[in-house]
Amino acid sequence: xxxxxxSCQKSFGGWHKRYRHHSKVLGCDMVFAxxxxxQAEQGAKLPVLYWLSGLTCTDxxxxxxxxxxxxxxxxxxxxxxxxxxxxxxxxxxxxxGAWDFGLGAxxxxxxxxxxxxxxxxxxxxxxxxxxxxxxxxxPASDQRSISGHSMGGHGALVCALRNPGRYRSVSAFSxxxxxxxxxxxxxxxxxxxxDDRARWREWDASVLLAETPAGSCPPLLVxxxxxxxxLEKQLKPEALEQAARKGGHELTLxxxxxxxxxxxxxxxxxxxxxxxxxxxxxxx
Amino acid sequence: xxxxxxSCQKSFGGWHKRYRHHSKVLGCDMVFAxxxxxQAEQGAKLPVLYWLSGLTCTDxxxxxxxxxxxxxxxxxxxxxxxxxxxxxxxxxxxxxGAWDFGLGAxxxxxxxxxxxxxxxxxxxxxxxxxxxxxxxxxPASDQRSISGHSMGGHGALVCALRNPGRYRSVSAFSxxxxxxxxxxxxxxxxxxxxDDRARWREWDASVLLAETPAGSCPPLLVxxxxxxxxLEKQLKPEALEQAARKGGHELTLxxxxxxxxxxxxxxxxxxxxxxxxxxxxxxx
Numbered sequence: 001x002x003x004x005x006x007s008c009q010k011s012f013g014g015w016h017k018r019y020r021h022h023s024k025v026l027g028c029d030m031v032f033a034x035x036x037x038x039q040a041e042q043g044a045k046l047p048v049l050y051w052l053s054g055l056t057c058t059d060x061x062x063x064x065x066x067x068x069x070x071x072x073x074x075x076x077x078x079x080x081x082x083x084x085x086x087x088x089x090x091x092x093x094x095x096x097g098a099w100d101f102g103l104g105a106x107x108x109x110x111x112x113x114x115x116x117x118x119x120x121x122x123x124x125x126x127x128x129x130x131x132x133x134x135x136x137x138x139p140a141s142d143q144r145s146i147s148g149h150s151m152g153g154h155g156a157l158v159c160a161l162r163n164p165g166r167y168r169s170v171s172a173f174s175x176x177x178x179x180x181x182x183x184x185x186x187x188x189x190x191x192x193x194x195d196d197r198a199r200w201r202e203w204d205a206s207v208l209l210a211e212t213p214a215g216s217c218p219p220l221l222v223x224x225x226x227x228x229x230x231l232e233k234q235l236k237p238e239a240l241e242q243a244a245r246k247g248g249h250e251l252t253l254x255x256x257x258x259x260x261x262x263x264x265x266x267x268x269x270x271x272x273x274x275x276x277x278x279x280x281x282x283x284x
Numbered sequence: 285x286x287x288x289x290x291s292c293q294k295s296f297g298g299w300h301k302r303y304r305h306h307s308k309v310l311g312c313d314m315v316f317a318x319x320x321x322x323q324a325e326q327g328a329k330l331p332v333l334y335w336l337s338g339l340t341c342t343d344x345x346x347x348x349x350x351x352x353x354x355x356x357x358x359x360x361x362x363x364x365x366x367x368x369x370x371x372x373x374x375x376x377x378x379x380x381g382a383w384d385f386g387l388g389a390x391x392x393x394x395x396x397x398x399x400x401x402x403x404x405x406x407x408x409x410x411x412x413x414x415x416x417x418x419x420x421x422x423p424a425s426d427q428r429s430i431s432g433h434s435m436g437g438h439g440a441l442v443c444a445l446r447n448p449g450r451y452r453s454v455s456a457f458s459x460x461x462x463x464x465x466x467x468x469x470x471x472x473x474x475x476x477x478x479d480d481r482a483r484w485r486e487w488d489a490s491v492l493l494a495e496t497p498a499g500s501c502p503p504l505l506v507x508x509x510x511x512x513x514x515l516e517k518q519l520k521p522e523a524l525e526q527a528a529r530k531g532g533h534e535l536t537l538x539x540x541x542x543x544x545x546x547x548x549x550x551x552x553x554x555x556x557x558x559x560x561x562x563x564x565x566x567x568x
Contacts, residue, residue, distance in 0.1 A: 010511070010542040012552045067351035067551065227294070258294040267351065268296045 052148030108155030169280035214248035225259030336432030392439030453564030509543030
């Protein structure tokens with residue numbers, strides 16, 4: 001597994017670096033970004049927060065706009081931001097060129113239907129291949145947490161709930177909470193997973209949370225703006241709330257008055273999320 | 285003077301808003317961004333920090349990438365980010381379509397040569413028309429400071445030095461410190477101002493600083509990364525340092541090891557600049 005460093009920029013005493021590598025899982029070259037806090041140069045292995053971005057994003061959006069590096073540098077957290085789908089000429093995108101499916105919109109699942117099944121395996125990439133790479137090449141421990149925004153909030157919740165014990169904590173901004181029951185999710189799931197809605201349940205955070213045994217869900221924080229244009233039709237945090245109640249899980253769901261779906265919202269509350277993860281990762 | 289609000293996003297308890305208006309000075313429609321901290325809703329008039337961006341930028345780069353809102357919200361500073369040149373079909377750009385002159389590259393001066401003189405009057409726009417608009421439409425006092433990056437660092441220094449008493453403090457990241465003596469500046473000045481280099485001196489921060497009477501320069505902070513690709517050929521902070529010595533001015537010039545020319549550098553040190561301005565503006 002070789003990594004090509006494509007950029008390196010100092011940030012808050014640490015380093016923002018981007019790498020290209022060949023992903024066996026996805027069958028294409030991928031780019032990811034890593035923020036290494038200053039403590040990474042002192043030898044000790046540091047815990048890692050994985051950040052999953054939303055529709056249309058790449059590894060760059062979070063690193064440029066969330067303002068997470070300041071506190072990550074203080075807390076000694078590594079942050080890893082993968083891309084949002086497989087990429088490259090061999091990777092099929094939305095047949096109509098839409099932005100809510102395919103390239104930039106991999107939904108962090110393993111597709112079972114053709115022509116998607118060959119490359120669209122973002123779940124296995126994010127949960128297995130990428131952490132193996134990170135832990136082999138950087139001063140990263142196997143203590144992991146995961147967070148994300150919108151489609152990436154769905155991804156973070158699903159990765160954590162499908163893989164008990166793998167993440168110490170999970171959080172999300174404006175997640176697609178119940179993709180089986182919203183237009184973005186129905187479009188993506190029907191293509192990636194086929195028409196059998198029973199198979200969709202394995203990739204729906206609200207379904208998974210309701211079925212997770214009480215006491216086995218990692219600490220769970222969700223922020224949602226109440227002026228988010230996608231709130232009612234696509235995001236549906238009330239489904240997550242009901243699932244938490246049903247499953248007997250503690251969910252901190254904060255409805256933030258006046259905030260929208262943008263990175264201005266994420267930046268405003270990223271510190272709380274970093275502290276949430278740092279506490280679970282033993283950094284505070 | 286009417287303002288059309290084109291977006292409004294909550295950020296750290298305050299608001300990031302963008303406006304379009306017709307500029308009489310520039311003879312075209314312009315867009316600017318304003319960050320209003322939470323204190324702006326409490327009635328008192330707040331001081332304003334003007335931020336001037338670099339080549340190719342618009343009002344958006346700083347607001348999206350610098351991470352300034354967190355501390356501005358705490359300190360009660362309004363931040364205003366104008367565009368970097370006049371815009372529109374009637375505004376001539378670089379004849380060769382280059383990115384370092386014309387559209388997105390107005391150099392914050394008043395052009396005297398055709399075809400630039402009609403629209404390229406960014407100095408008067410930034411120093412006079414825009415503050416008048418801001419102070420008429422927002423809870424903004426007439427206490428002003430100014431900062432910027434690269435071409436905008438040059439702009440901030442020149443606006444402050446040409447207009448004694450107008451700004452309480454000035455700062456810059458990686459400014460073009462001596463534009464008369466670097467390729468970017470020579471290209472822009474020869475076109476905007478003509479071939480008589482004596483006229484260029486009025487728009488060169490190092491010349492202006494050397495000629496400013498001791499004691500009449502506002503508090504002056506400059507940060508410069510030592511891995512900035514433009515450092516030697518274009519930025520030349522040593523010229524500013526010599527000018528400060530010659531003029532008897534106190535200049536805090538910090539060479540930051542490992543940092544480049546990007547917003548990752550700006551974000552890493554924006555807090556120090558905000559505190560520098562807040563101190564001069566009576567907010568700390």
